[in-house]
Amino acid sequence: MSWLDLGALDDIPARGARKVKTAMGCVAVFRTADDAIFAIADRCPHKGGPLSEGIVHGHGVTCPLHNWVISLETGEAQGADSGRVPTYKARVEDGRVLLEMAAFQRAEVA
Amino acid sequence: MTQRLVIIGAGMASGRVIEHLVEDAPDAFDITLFNAEPRGNYNRIMLSPVLSGEKTYADIVTHDDDFYARHNVTCRFGEHVIRIDPEMKVVEGQNGHVPYDKLVIATGSAPFIIPVPGKDLPGVITYRDLDDTNAMIDAAAKGGKAVVIGGGLLGLEAAAGLRERGMDVTVLHLMGHLMERQLDPAAGFLLKQDLERRGITVKTQASTKAILGETRAEAVLLESGEVLDADLVVMAVGIRPETRLATDAGLSVARGIEISAQMMTSDPDIFAVGECVEFDGQLFGLVAPLYDQAKVLAKSLMAEPAAFVPRELSTKLKVTGCDLFSAGDFAEGPNREDIVFRDPGRGVYKRLVIEDDRLVGAVFYGDTSDANWFMGLITSAEDISDSRDTLIFGPAFQGGAPVDPLAAVAALPDEAEICGCNGICKGQIVKAIEGGATDLGAVRAQTKASGSCGTCTGLVEQVLAVTLGDAFQMPAAQPMCGCTDLTHEDVRRLIKSQELKSMPAVWQAGAWKTPDGCHVCRPALNFYLIADWPLDYKDDPQSRFINERKHANIQKDGTFSVVPRMWGGITNPRELRAIADAAEKYNVPTVKVTGGQRIDLLGVKGEDLPAIWADLNKAGLVSGHAYSKGLRTVKTCVGTDHCRFGTQDSTGLGIKLEQALWGSWTPHKVKLAVSGCPRNCAEATCKDVGVICVDSGYQIGVGGAAGMDVKETERLADVPTEAEAIEITVAFVQLYRENAKYLDRPYKWLAKVGLDWVRARVVEDLSERKRLVEAFELSQSIYRKDPWAEHAKTKAERYQPLADLTKEAAE
Ligand SMILES: Cc1cc2nc3c(=O)[nH]c(=O)nc-3n(C[C@H](O)[C@H](O)[C@H](O)COP(=O)(O)OP(=O)(O)OC[C@H]3O[C@@H](n4cnc5c(N)ncnc54)[C@H](O)[C@@H]3O)c2cc1C
Ligand code: SF4
Ligand code: FES
Numbered sequence: 001m002s003w004l005d006l007g008a009l010d011d012i013p014a015r016g017a018r019k020v021k022t023a024m025g026c027v028a029v030f031r032t033a034d035d036a037i038f039a040i041a042d043r044c045p046h047k048g049g050p051l052s053e054g055i056v057h058g059h060g061v062t063c064p065l066h067n068w069v070i071s072l073e074t075g076e077a078q079g080a081d082s083g084r085v086p087t088y089k090a091r092v093e094d095g096r097v098l099l100e101m102a103a104f105q106r107a108e109v110a
Numbered sequence: 111m112t113q114r115l116v117i118i119g120a121g122m123a124s125g126r127v128i129e130h131l132v133e134d135a136p137d138a139f140d141i142t143l144f145n146a147e148p149r150g151n152y153n154r155i156m157l158s159p160v161l162s163g164e165k166t167y168a169d170i171v172t173h174d175d176d177f178y179a180r181h182n183v184t185c186r187f188g189e190h191v192i193r194i195d196p197e198m199k200v201v202e203g204q205n206g207h208v209p210y211d212k213l214v215i216a217t218g219s220a221p222f223i224i225p226v227p228g229k230d231l232p233g234v235i236t237y238r239d240l241d242d243t244n245a246m247i248d249a250a251a252k253g254g255k256a257v258v259i260g261g262g263l264l265g266l267e268a269a270a271g272l273r274e275r276g277m278d279v280t281v282l283h284l285m286g287h288l289m290e291r292q293l294d295p296a297a298g299f300l301l302k303q304d305l306e307r308r309g310i311t312v313k314t315q316a317s318t319k320a321i322l323g324e325t326r327a328e329a330v331l332l333e334s335g336e337v338l339d340a341d342l343v344v345m346a347v348g349i350r351p352e353t354r355l356a357t358d359a360g361l362s363v364a365r366g367i368e369i370s371a372q373m374m375t376s377d378p379d380i381f382a383v384g385e386c387v388e389f390d391g392q393l394f395g396l397v398a399p400l401y402d403q404a405k406v407l408a409k410s411l412m413a414e415p416a417a418f419v420p421r422e423l424s425t426k427l428k429v430t431g432c433d434l435f436s437a438g439d440f441a442e443g444p445n446r447e448d449i450v451f452r453d454p455g456r457g458v459y460k461r462l463v464i465e466d467d468r469l470v471g472a473v474f475y476g477d478t479s480d481a482n483w484f485m486g487l488i489t490s491a492e493d494i495s496d497s498r499d500t501l502i503f504g505p506a507f508q509g510g511a512p513v514d515p516l517a518a519v520a521a522l523p524d525e526a527e528i529c530g531c532n533g534i535c536k537g538q539i540v541k542a543i544e545g546g547a548t549d550l551g552a553v554r555a556q557t558k559a560s561g562s563c564g565t566c567t568g569l570v571e572q573v574l575a576v577t578l579g580d581a582f583q584m585p586a587a588q589p590m591c592g593c594t595d596l597t598h599e600d601v602r603r604l605i606k607s608q609e610l611k612s613m614p615a616v617w618q619a620g621a622w623k624t625p626d627g628c629h630v631c632r633p634a635l636n637f638y639l640i641a642d643w644p645l646d647y648k649d650d651p652q653s654r655f656i657n658e659r660k661h662a663n664i665q666k667d668g669t670f671s672v673v674p675r676m677w678g679g680i681t682n683p684r685e686l687r688a689i690a691d692a693a694e695k696y697n698v699p700t701v702k703v704t705g706g707q708r709i710d711l712l713g714v715k716g717e718d719l720p721a722i723w724a725d726l727n728k729a730g731l732v733s734g735h736a737y738s739k740g741l742r743t744v745k746t747c748v749g750t751d752h753c754r755f756g757t758q759d760s761t762g763l764g765i766k767l768e769q770a771l772w773g774s775w776t777p778h779k780v781k782l783a784v785s786g787c788p789r790n791c792a793e794a795t796c797k798d799v800g801v802i803c804v805d806s807g808y809q810i811g812v813g814g815a816a817g818m819d820v821k822e823t824e825r826l827a828d829v830p831t832e833a834e835a836i837e838i839t840v841a842f843v844q845l846y847r848e849n850a851k852y853l854d855r856p857y858k859w860l861a862k863v864g865l866d867w868v869r870a871r872v873v874e875d876l877s878e879r880k881r882l883v884e885a886f887e888l889s890q891s892i893y894r895k896d897p898w899a900e901h902a903k904t905k906a907e908r909y910q911p912l913a914d915l916t917k918e919a920a921e
Pocket of ligand 1: 118119120121122123124144145146147154155156157158189190191192216217218219237238239264352355383384385386394395396397398400426428
């Protein structure tokens with residue numbers, strides 16, 4: 001399994017996100033208050049809002065356009081809304097943020 | 111036949127007597143009302159909220175000029191009565207005699223002053239009336255140290271008020287614990303802790319030896335030799351009935367003026383009521399029994415039978431955040447037993463005193479929700495032996511299982527007192543409801559219940575709920591969001607009263623149910639903390655909506671719009687050129703003139719933001735905050751510069767206002783406009799603050815809107831000078847910052863607090879205006895900065911993608 005080093009954990013603000021550009025569109029990499037790292041597609045299932053610009057709370061993010069709340073763990077829209085965002089594997093090791101590449105490479109093949 | 115009734119003292123007791131009389135016997139008396147204070151009846155118990163700044167004098171007036179005029183009461187305010195002649199039946203005031211058929215003495219009490227050297231120095235104040243309160247407010251405006259002598263109800267309310275106004279406060283108390291007449295030592299200890307937590311120093315067993323100072327009070331010397339610096343000394347050690355007139359007139363006086371159960375003194379034509387009386391060896395220092403007395407006295411005057419029966423008293427402390435209740439008697443005695451409950455974690459303490467299977471006393475600290483139920487048990491003196499095991503857990507746990515909280519209220523007898531301040535019992539409220547009062551406001555208007563200190567509001571609502579059944583809609587105080595049960599207003603109060611200076615502190619104190627809030631509460635909390643503690647709190651960008659975090663407006667496609675500030679709508683060729691160049695360089699698809707006289711560059715990519723800002727900064731342009739809950743624009747007309755109608759330099763004033771206010775964070779966006787004459791070309795009458803220049807000066811209107819609601823401004827003030835117009839505007843904005851709920855525009859907030867409340871603070875009360883302006887300036891010294899410059903220099907990195915994998919994925 002190949003993991004790509006995206007940068008230091010501190011490059012992402014706590015309760016914040018940074019974007020990663022990929023050939024399949026942007027991925028948003030989130031760092032929550034408890035320093036967990038999540039990667040999901042940076043497109044809200046509602047009208048494509050940039051989730052990386054949302055307010056992060058708990059293990060969720062609120063889309064900045066119309067306030068849908070998306071679970072960072074499952075990519076699922078919360079509450080009354082329904083829809084799902086692709087999620088990717090990411091983790092922290094020695095203070096570095098790592099993203100699993102398989103998904104992107106498979107996508108490239110597909 | 112109309113009788114001549116003279117009343118000495120326009121206090122809380124006599125005010126109530128007059129009300130009963132004009133209601134039940136409007137033509138029976140020709141009333142003359144003397145008052146040593148230069149004003150009529152007001153709610154004295156609300157002086158503490160006036161001192162702490164929660165209310166103004168206007169809020170606590172109970173009878174205004176109109177009332178006296180309507181009921182033909184001759185007012186002699188500001189005039190002391192110096193003698194009563196019971197033989198001649200005349201009262202001698204400073205400005206002349208008034209004959210009476212019936213006389214009422216309602217002179218209240220005088221504060222006790224401990225006879226120490228220095229007690230007469232300027233800077234030593236007692237706490238009794240509005241003048242004392244104003245003197246404290248003035249003294250506090252200068253800051254410095256205050257020493258409050260006396261740790262009883264009054265002293266502590268004075269201390270909390272002075273602390274709230276920024277003074278460094280020490281309370282000296284002779285006894286071992288605070289409020290020793292109402293509290294036992296354990297509750298006194300919790301109270302002390304609470305006060306210390308809000309920055310008040312408490313010294314118990316501290317005996318004052320002298321007040322030091324040459325020309326005014328400078329320090330307090332204790333018996334222990336300790337010296338405490340003091341710019342202000344408040345003496346609140348007790349009161350004694352004001353009986354001098356009665357003694358001189360030869361009436362029977364013990365500690366107070368002795369009265370019968372009909373409120374009659376030893377002279378059958380002279381009555382007395384209130385704190386100045388003594389009945390059955392007892393004195394009265396709280397309003398509830400005085401109101402009973404007033405009722406009886408009115409009946410006696412109308413020659414109807416009635417008798418005064420003293421009743422059990424309860425005490426609450428009107429200090430926001432100190433939840434304290436004490437009732438009945440809790441002294442130790444041979445056949446008395448205690449039931450005590452403590453929860454140190456929550457700071458809760460409850461103690462019940464039981465004698466012969468009856469509840470005789472109760473002290474609660476930290477959780478007083480069931481206080482009225484216990485008070486009812488004390489008054490009814492019912493046998494509690496059956497429920498003794500669970501008694502301390504309150505009404506919800508009686509009978510084994512938790513019961514409907516309304517059941518306790520439903521079970522109360524009609525005579526049960528609901529509102530202690532006004533002596534209103536359940537039956538009266540039920541009657542009002544049956545007569546058509548269906549909400550709190552109507553009940554309050556008809557019965558006065560919950561109209562004074564307000565602590566019984568919940569209970570009144572429960573009576574409404576019980577009586578109306580399903581027809582009653584409990585006015586749901588909307589919690590801030592799903593993370594807490596507190597309303598925005600609760601949270602703002604909590605932040606101020608407990609001096610919470612970080613978000614985790616608020617989450618903890620407010621019992622948040624989520625680990626770190628949500629997108630609804632976090633931006634609000636971030637604002638509240640910035641507004642209340644500009645020096646101590648550090649802004650949290652992650653709790654801001656993206657627009658404020660990135661200092662640009664997010665658009666539907668995820669691009670941003672950039673609006674440079676254009677002071678008062680004025681620009682020049684150089685700035686226009688810089689904007690045009692930037693638009694070209696960053697491929698801005700749309701360039702638009704906004705409704706607020708600015709130029710909007712729409713469709714800028716997130717990554718380009720720092721670069722375009724840097725370019726615009728180079729031409730001297732700063733962020734227009736077109737995205738912020740903060741000052742947006744000050745729209746202007748051309749005024750005297752060019753217009754033939756202009757009366758003042760409206761553009762100039764607009765620019766000055768914008769320069770004073772820009773960069774400030776507010777509960778919602780704030781828009782201003784200045785028009786040069788009433789033709790109002792800048793449309794100032796639908797802005798949050800709109801100034802119309804006229805020949806005589808400036809008309810300042812506030813609370814306008816032209817969004818989802820369209821509203822015209824209401825006139826706040828007319829002022830002659832530009833400087834004053836600016837000052838009032840700044841003070842208004844700061845008052846809004848300090849008090850409004852997040853996301854309430856000024857017009858919504860005004861609808862809640864009332865224009866009069868605002869005017870009293872920003873127009874009439876000059877020291878409060880000054881304080882507001884200073885508080886605003888302080889915040890500006892930290893928060894007024896151009897975010898574009900800052901972000902372009904130090905945070906540009908964050909605007910770029912963390913990584914670009916487009917190439918790797920293509921490999
Ligand atoms: C700051 C403060 C907070 C309080 N808080 C509470 C509370 O929370 N709960 C509670 O139950 N009680 C409270 N009290 C006590 C309550 O206010 C008094 O019990 C009540 O006001 C007494 O009413 P009264 O009519 O007897 O006298 P007052 O209201 O004191 O009125 C007496 C009036 O008579 C006038 N007067 C005196 N002598 C003369 C004269 N010779 N000629 C003309 N006029 C004269 C005085 O100027 C005064 O205006 C508080 C008191 C103060 C000062
Ligand atoms: S508001 Fe009055 S002064 Fe201003 S431009 Fe219009 S007409 Fe002229
Ligand atoms: S696009 Fe995310 S909520 Fe509408």
